[in-house]
Amino acid sequence: MCALLQGAEWVDFATVRELLGVSDPMVSKHSRTLETAGYLEVRKGAVGRRPKTWFRLTPTGRAALLSHLAWLTELRSAVDQAPGAQPSHPAAAEAAREAGDP
Template sequence: MKNIIHNINKAFDHRIRLGIMSILVVNEFADFKMLKELLGVTDGNLASHTKALEKEAYINVEKSFIGRKPNTKYSVTKKGRDAFKKHVEAIEKLLKQ
């Protein structure tokens, strides 16, 4: 039991962060607009959650310009993918008990 709790990741404690990770593990990348539309959150809210995940080095952030418009692309890192997998496995184990 102690082990399972250990694997539950604090960084994924919030449902929006969980949503961001879910989207990124099945997509090569997602831009800010796509995440915003899928999760139905405000700019500021999304930015704070992506920043938190970026700080943990779970996601990559790539800023560029399309014409004159700034475009931010997110993708999952190897570390993020592993952490997410462990987290989901831990939840599944908890639910089986």
């Protein structure tokens, strides 16, 4: 959800649900968790007579996402440099194929 929101100012609930391919309760649960952590701002309103909910990352949320992505990059680099390591992309693709993932 954070990766989706990083490139936008505000994203509505339905768009988040559709792009992530998850259920309404899953979006609600994760948005509450992120909001409680201070990573997500939630705005509620209406368009016409229909209630709408929008989300955006807070500055804290953007910083946490960037920090997490940097950590993942460092981890990948460390794994790639380990003795006997193979390049991560081909290995990851092979592992996904073996697991039956597309």
